Amino acid sequence: MTILAKPWLWSWLAAAAAFALILGLTGGRGAGELAYAALSFGAFAAIVGLGQMLVITLGPGNVDLSIPATMTLAATLALKAMGGEPGTAFAGLAIALGVGAAAGIANYALIFLLRLPPIIATLAASLVYQSLAIWSNRGLRIKPPEGLADFATGRFLGMPNVAWVGLALAIAVWVLLERAVAGRWLLATGQNLRAARLAGVPVELVRACTYVAVAMFAALTGYLLASFSGGAALNMGAEYLLMSIAVVVIGGSSIAGGNSNVPGVWGAALFMFLVVSMLNSYGAGAGARNVLTGAIIIAIVIAASTRRART
Amino acid sequence: MTNSMMLFSAAGLALIAGLAEADTSGKRIALSNNYAGNSWRQAMLETFESTGKQAVADGVVAAADAYTTSENQATEQAAQIQNMILQGYDAIILNAASPTALNGAVKEACDAGVTVVSFDGIVTEPCAWRIAVDFAAMGREEVDYLATRLPDGGNLLEIRGLAGVFVDDEISKGIHEGVAEHSQFDIVGSVHGDWAQDVAQKAVAGILPSLPDIVGVVTQGGDGYGTAQAFRAADRPTPLIVLGNRQDELKWWAEQRDANGYETLSLSIAPGVASLAFWVAQQVLDGEDVAKELTVPFLKITQDTLDEALATTPEGSVANVTYSLEDAQQVIASAR
Numbered sequence: 313m314t315i316l317a318k319p320w321l322w323s324w325l326a327a328a329a330a331f332a333l334i335l336g337l338t339g340g341r342g343a344g345e346l347a348y349a350a351l352s353f354g355a356f357a358a359i360v361g362l363g364q365m366l367v368i369t370l371g372p373g374n375v376d377l378s379i380p381a382t383m384t385l386a387a388t389l390a391l392k393a394m395g396g397e398p399g400t401a402f403a404g405l406a407i408a409l410g411v412g413a414a415a416g417i418a419n420y421a422l423i424f425l426l427r428l429p430p431i432i433a434t435l436a437a438s439l440v441y442q443s444l445a446i447w448s449n450r451g452l453r454i455k456p457p458e459g460l461a462d463f464a465t466g467r468f469l470g471m472p473n474v475a476w477v478g479l480a481l482a483i484a485v486w487v488l489l490e491r492a493v494a495g496r497w498l499l500a501t502g503q504n505l506r507a508a509r510l511a512g513v514p515v516e517l518v519r520a521c522t523y524v525a526v527a528m529f530a531a532l533t534g535y536l537l538a539s540f541s542g543g544a545a546l547n548m549g550a551e552y553l554l555m556s557i558a559v560v561v562i563g564g565s566s567i568a569g570g571n572s573n574v575p576g577v578w579g580a581a582l583f584m585f586l587v588v589s590m591l592n593s594y595g596a597g598a599g600a601r602n603v604l605t606g607a608i609i610i611a612i613v614i615a616a617s618t619r620r621a622r623t
Numbered sequence: 624m625t626n627s628m629m630l631f632s633a634a635g636l637a638l639i640a641g642l643a644e645a646d647t648s649g650k651r652i653a654l655s656n657n658y659a660g661n662s663w664r665q666a667m668l669e670t671f672e673s674t675g676k677q678a679v680a681d682g683v684v685a686a687a688d689a690y691t692t693s694e695n696q697a698t699e700q701a702a703q704i705q706n707m708i709l710q711g712y713d714a715i716i717l718n719a720a721s722p723t724a725l726n727g728a729v730k731e732a733c734d735a736g737v738t739v740v741s742f743d744g745i746v747t748e749p750c751a752w753r754i755a756v757d758f759a760a761m762g763r764e765e766v767d768y769l770a771t772r773l774p775d776g777g778n779l780l781e782i783r784g785l786a787g788v789f790v791d792d793e794i795s796k797g798i799h800e801g802v803a804e805h806s807q808f809d810i811v812g813s814v815h816g817d818w819a820q821d822v823a824q825k826a827v828a829g830i831l832p833s834l835p836d837i838v839g840v841v842t843q844g845g846d847g848y849g850t851a852q853a854f855r856a857a858d859r860p861t862p863l864i865v866l867g868n869r870q871d872e873l874k875w876w877a878e879q880r881d882a883n884g885y886e887t888l889s890l891s892i893a894p895g896v897a898s899l900a901f902w903v904a905q906q907v908l909d910g911e912d913v914a915k916e917l918t919v920p921f922l923k924i925t926q927d928t929l930d931e932a933l934a935t936t937p938e939g940s941v942a943n944v945t946y947s948l949e950d951a952q953q954v955i956a957s958a959r
Contacts, residue, residue, distance in 0.1 A: 334833055342832030345857050349828035352856075439693060442660070451665035452939030453820075453871055465856065541821035542848060542871055543939060546660045548821055589829025592814050598786030 319564025320576030322616040326562075326608065327579050330586035334593050350585045351471060355478035356537050357581035360552050361559035362485050363529030365577055366522050367430075368560050371502040371569035374430050374519075376526045378419060378438035379556050380549025383534030385445040386411040387544035390535050391454045401460040405535060412531025415441060416524030423523070424516065446546060453543030464539035474536055478578070481529070486574040498522065503570035559584060562609055564616045576616075583612075647908045650713040651686040652901065655703055657720035657744065658695045661818070662869070663845070666941050667718070667743075667894035674898040674945060684905060686712075697724035704728040707737070714738040714904040716897070719746045722789060738907045742900040742919070743892065752907065754900050754917045754954075756892050758790055761921055762797020762841070765865045766805055768888045769839045772863060776807020777838030780830075780862070782816040782823055782850055784843040791815075794843050811835060816846035820871070824849030831857045840864040844891040847872045867891040868922060868942040873933045886926050893922040895945045902951030914958040 331350070335343055360379055367376045390408040394400040415437070422433035456464070466473050489495035500508040501515045509515050533552070538544040561567055562583060563576025587608060591601040654671050658664055668689055675687025690707075692699045697720045705728055707715050715732055719725050719741055726748040732739050733750035742754035769779070781798060784791035802808045812834050816823030823846035831853060840850055844867025854861050861879070866872040866889035879885030896919050907913050922944055924932045936942045 338833045346829075346832040349832070349853075349856070353825045353828065446659060446665070449939075450669070451660075451662035452937065453662060453869075454939050455871070465852075537821060541824055542852065543820075545662065545819055545821065546665070547817075547819055550819075551817075551822065585825070585829060588826070589833075592812065592826065592830040593833035595813070598783075598815055602786075 319616040320573050320579055321564075322612050323562045323564065323576050323579030323583050326612050327583035327586055330583060330590045334586065334590050337593050346586075346589070348467075348470075348472060350582050350589075351475040352540075353585045354578070354581040355472065355474040356533050356540075357552070357555050357559050357584055358478045358578050359481055359529055359533045359536075360556040361563070361577040361581055362481055362574070363526035364556035365560045365563070365565050365572050365574070366485070366498065367526045368557075368565060368567060369498055369502045369569050369572040370519055370522055371505060374502075374522075374569065375557065376419065376434050376523065376530075377431060377553065378415065378434040378441060379526070379530040380553045381438035381441035381445070382412060382415045382527050382530040383537070383549035383552060384544065384546060385415065385441045385448075385534075386531035387534035387538035387548065388445045388449050388546075391456055391538050391544045392449050394454075394457055394460070396455045396457055398457050398459055400457055401463070404457075404460070405532075408531045408535035409528055412528035413524055415531070416527030417520075419527060420520045420523040424520070442546075449544075451546045453545055455543055456539040460539045461542065464536055474540060477532075477536065478581075482574050482578055489572055489574065494518070494521075499570055499572070502572075555584060558609060562612050562616075646910065647684050647905055648682050650684050650905075650908045651688075651711070652684055652714045652716060652904055652908075653707045653710075653712040654687070654689040654716045654718075654897065654901075655700060655707065656689060656691040656718045657697075657700050658718075659691045660695075661845070662939065663894050663941050666943050667897045670895045670943060670945050671716075671897040671901060674901050678901070678905070684908075687901065692720070695720055697721040701725055701728035704732055708732050708735045712737060714740065714908055716900045716904055717741040717744075717746065717751070718897070719744040722747050738904055740900050740904045740907065742896055749915070752903060752913065752915050752917065754896065754903060754919050756896075756919055756921070758793035759797035759800065761890060762794040762799075763801040763804075764797075764890065764921075765841045765888070766798055766801025766808065768865065769808065769841070769863060770801075770805040772886070773838055774807070776805065777809070778811040778835055779808050780827070780834065780837050780840045780850075781810050781813040782827070782840060782842040782846045783813060784816070784818045784846075786815050791843065798841050808839070810841075811837070816843070816849065818843060818845040820846060820849035820852075820869075822846075822849070824853045827853035828856060831859065836860075837862045842867055845869055847889075848875055851875060861885070863887055865889070866924075868893075868924060868932075870933070870936045870938060870940050870942070873924065873929065873936065873942065877929060877933055880926070880929070889924040889929075889932075889942075890921045891941070892919065893944045894941060895943045899946035899951055899954065902946060902948050903955065905948070906951060906955060911955065912959075913955050917954055917958050919954065 367374050386408040390404040393407050394404040422428050497513045497518045501518050559580035562580035564573040678684050700720050729739050729748040729751050739751040741751050745753040812830050814826035827850050847864050847866040848871045868889050868891035932942045
């Protein structure tokens with residue numbers, strides 16, 4: 313298998329091309345600044361994307377549409393509980409992850425007990441989560457504790473802290489998928505549920521854990537994003553629904569499941585930020601920007617999938 | 624109906640007749656709202672609820688109920704309006720999902736004798752009242768203010784709202800008219816911030832590396848704090864950012880003012896415009912002659928009123944005013 317056959321390559325090439333086009337406009341000025349911004353904002357898309365990738369890997373029809381609402385609910389409850397008091401960052405993190413775990417369990421319960429298709433179950437559940445978020449704090453933006461805000465907007469060794477978190481999670485997911493039995497179970501379940509069950513894979517346990525994992529990834533993203541941007545807002549998750557699916561597909565994971573691609577998710581997350589920045593920098597209007605973004609995404613997906621088909 | 628119930632309702636009627644003097648005391652008003660998912664809409668709903676509750680307690684109207692659709696869809700809101708007609712409301716106050724798609728339902732309401740007052744998100748159906756905001760004037764005013772502060776002009780960054788929404792087009796149109804008038808300014812970049820701090824922060828962080836020095840930022844509200852954060856993260860000097868009355872923006876402004884004398888202007892529409900719509904509907908029901916087209920003023924916060932506004936705005940919310948019956952009468956009189 314040559315390097316060209318790697319499906320994740322295309323998202324990285326596209327990200328690099330968008331980066332180069334912006335620098336072409338500025339004459340090379342602001343490269344570090346742009347890379348830093350891309351890593352900061354790409355990290356949020358990458359973390360939700362990793363979660364969505366795990367669910368999509370479960371096979372056709374598996375997707376979590378409650379990601380935006382879970383992000384909003386986790387961030388709202390965590391920031392409300394912290395109330396801006398110093399020293400509460402870890403308590404807030406525990407609350408956010410707890411909300412994520414509860415949302416994941418609720419999603420899976422709807423899918424397993426009521427036999428609802430995941431699309432319907434997670435969409436319906438997301439209305440409940442969003443309403444809970446509205447009801448719990450009526451949309452008030454509470455500031456994160458100062459230490460937490462400094463962490464979320466800070467840097468370590470020149471790279472944003474949130475990007476380090478995203479990188480660590482990506483490595484963890486990669487090791488899980490490529491080196492651990494649990495990851496093999498997940499891939500087997502996604503490739504053929506019945507065959508996996510007959511082979512002794514605890515498929516329902518795998519599915520349950522995956523739905524809990526995606527919700528916890530979403531909750532963590534909500535917590536970090538709210539700390540980064542100065543508070544939770546009711547519509548903070550809105551753009552992460554399509555984003556989470558787009559980064560999985562652009563990253564070269566199979567939408568039919570059973571095949572996942574961790575490096576591609578990061579490349580796609582950077583690309584999604586850079587392509588919008590590029591079109592903004594070139595002064596494209598909102599309409600042209602949406603059309604071009606859509607066209608570029610389709611082109612990358614075609615490039616990545618034809619390469620895969622040939623090998 | 625049992626005897627005791629009859630007695631009870633008779634007593635109730637007597638009580639209402641005895642206490643209330645307004646002609647609208649038996650009227651029921653409903654709020655049809657298309658969206659509740661941000662702090663502005665939440666403040667709007669709270670203002671409507673408190674105004675309505677007080678009016679019911681005072682016997683001005685019999686009911687003031689708020690309903691919000693879950694999906695921000697015109698079809699869903701049209702069905703909601705039809706339900707309100709069937710439930711026998713006398714007036715519907717409407718913040719519409721679309722200026723045109725609800726016209727059929729609004730016409731049905733008018734034909735059924737229901738007063739329809741649209742505000743913020745207005746409808747074009749002629750039988751309804753419109754409490755509109757001159758969004759283009761808001762955009763022009765931002766540039767006029769920048770011209771007084773920066774007579775030498777320079778490069779501006781424009782933060783737009785949600786693409787495809789009427790309000791975004793109007794404010795942007797006003798800003799561009801203002802820039803055409805004050806030719807010392809030049810808009811060198813434009814991004815969509817979706818009226819959300821985190822989206823604005825992301826969009827500005829992405830375009831900043833390709834921009835020359837920026838002296839001022841024209842915004843639409845809900846995006847000023849995120850813009851300031853993006854400038855800070857890029858180690859750029861903070862330009863003059865026109866703000867949009869959100870509490871986090873006002874707090875940031877006060878901090879900057881105390882630290883380095885930062886001066887700016889903040890303007891937006893107060894969510895309390897729902898209470899103005901309530902009183903206008905009450906006046907229409909009362910038989911007042913009210914013009915169909917009314918205009919609501921902006922809520923403007925200046926350097927002098929900053930501390931006052933900050934003190935009265937709940938943390939994490941948006942600066943607000945609750946309009947009274949007298950305010951509504953004044954707006955109605957000025958439109959005659």
